[in-house]
Amino acid sequence: MASETDSAPGRVVLAADAGSYSTASVNLAVAMAASAGSLLQGLFVEDEDLLRLTGLPCAREITLTTGTRRNTSIEQLQRSLRLVAGEFKRALQQEAQALRVPWRFDTVRGRVRDFGLKPTGGAAFTILAHASTHRLQHAQLRAARRILLLARFTERQTRALEMLMALYPREHIELTLATGDGEHPDRDDTLLWLKRYAGRVTLVEVPGGEVLARLTRPGSGYDCALLSHDYAGEDRLLLLKSLNCPIILSA
Secondary structure, three states, X not given: OOOOOOOOOOEEEEEEOOOOOOHHHHHHHHHHHHHHOOOEEEEEEEXXXXXXXXXXXXXEEEOOOOOOEEEOOHHHHHHHHHHXXXXXXXXXXXXXXXXXXOEEEEEEEEXXXXXXXXXXXXXXXXXXXXXXXXXXXXXXXXXXXXXXXXOOOOHHHHHHHHHHHHHOOOOOEEEEEEOOOOOOOOHHHHHHHHHOOOOOEEEEEEOHHHHHHHHXXXXXXXXXXXXXXXXXXXXXXXXXHHOOOOEEEEO
């Protein structure tokens, strides 16, 4: 099987496992690849922690509805993973072909969050899927779409924001801007960009050290987060665990 680093440069990568796969994340990735005119690579990640735990002699599966316990097996888990991978691949193929986006699909073993800890070789954007994407689907339930920007305001981040603005052409956007320690070095560039969308975008500025605290507050959910690999704010792993939305990463 091809590795996640041997595809064409400039591609959009969507990484998902059995717990994070969702059609909303697929739609987001396909739309971004179509907008960028780039290859879309779907990566189904077989969770190595889950596989390791399933192989332990003491491991048991408990049915939530009945409380019934039963022994687990690697073979049964692998069958389940193949079913989810097949569903992921079919959804990716259907949406990509509908928009005439070139695509490929690979399976790797690891952890989805690890793709947020280091750049994915050659990818322009890497999207970490999340199953809790109700905010992406039910725009009528809130006043604005909410985007969290944890990055320098680089050309690539600007491109990602432009793609998201194109996805939601008739909706108001609340953009939360956060960086690492100190004042945002690209604040003036951000304000200049916002002038292009006067009346459509509201800017909320948050000190970088307060992002994690905000994520734990009720009603703090985001539609998606943009995160650069050079972000120097809070612990990156904690951020990846705390964000309950798709995460768009760029170099």
